[in-house]
Structures are given as structure tokens and as C-alpha cells.
Amino acid sequence: MTVTEAATERLIRIGEVARGAGVSVRAVRYYEQQGLLIAERSPSGQRLYRQDAISRIRFFQQMFAAGLTSRRITELMPCWDAGHTDADQRAMLRAERDRIQAKVDELQAVLDRLDEVIAITDNHP
Template structure:
């Protein structure tokens, strides 16, 4: 399929697909007329790439993950890579906990403490 068809099938812009290819995340074959031709499984690969980006992973990490996901022989160690991904996930959990605590403080202020601080201000 050509880039426009892949874009339509995935909801990802042609520009983003060219970026994925430039970053080594997506492969295409060039036809004699210069058009890119993508394999049918590219739809699933693009969806996977989108999921990883939305999870906050960088292109470098995504590039390393893809061969592990494809059952290819990756240049690195898939187990080590999973450890890195777990670290990213754990950092997100810490950030979520911090945000939840901040939200609780604001809720307390808005529901219980709004009048008390104002009384002391002149």
C-alpha cells in the first residue's frame, strides 16, 4: 500500500509516517516511480508505534523495542530493554502519585480551607 493509504488506514499523517521511516521505525520499499510501498502489517506496526509514543517513550527506545516485538534478532538485549520500559512506567507512576497528592491538597483547600486562610488576611 502507498503512504496515503497507510495514512488513511491508521489515522496518522503522511508526514508522521515519513518521520517514522526516517527514524528507522517503519520500513517501505521504493517503487520504480519513487513511491513508497508499505507491507500490510505496517498498519499494526504504526498502531504499536503510536501506543509507545503515547506512553511517553522516545523514538530511540521505540526503535529498540520494535525488533523485540517482531521476534527479529535485535541488536540489543530485549530483557534489558524491558527493564528500561519498566523504569519509564515506574516514573509515570511516581508522577501520577505526585499529581494525585497535589489534587487532594487543592480539593481540601477548596472544600474545607477556603474560609480559614481568608480570615487571617487583611
């Protein structure tokens, strides 16, 4: 890809981004407000995004689902964007991983309890 092509990359507006990522327009504005997704602006003030905004939002959603806050995601973004990490970030990464792993174990325990009672009640129709 040449510099000229990069400079003329097709930009999309917020509605298309939201539909593409399966979230609301309000959500996309919220991500900007949280510093997660900064958009360019058209002369009239409308937000303009590059294509990768959609996959970035999908990434945010995945992290949200895992219990990370937008603040934490902002702090850890450089680890993916720049591939660079300092001590604080490494500590946060491990802390989040451990927390999520503990959560998985917790959920698995509940799954077992549910499956147990499901098995019992299925035998008592």
C-alpha cells in the same frame, strides 16, 4: 496463506496508511527516516506498505506516548518482531518498564493533589 497469496498481498500508499493509523503523512515519512518502518517503492518511487504498517504505527504511537524515543523503539523492535532478546535488550526493557512505573506513581501523586484541591474548591462555590 500460500506463498503466491503473500506475494500478491494488496499494498497501500502512504496516505491510506496515515489515515488508517490516524497520523500525518509527514509522520509516516519520519518513521521511515528513523528506521522504524521501511517501505517498498513503486517503479516511480512512491512508498508501498503492507496492511500491518497501520498496526505497527499504532504501536509506535503507544510507545511514544510512554516516553520511548524512536531510537529506543528501533532497538527493542526485534523483541516483538523476532521474539528474540539479548542481554542489552532485556536490560533496556526492564529500564523502560521501571521508568514508566515510576512515572505512573508520579502521575498518581499529582492526581491525588488535583483531586484534593478539586474536592476543596467544589465545597466553596
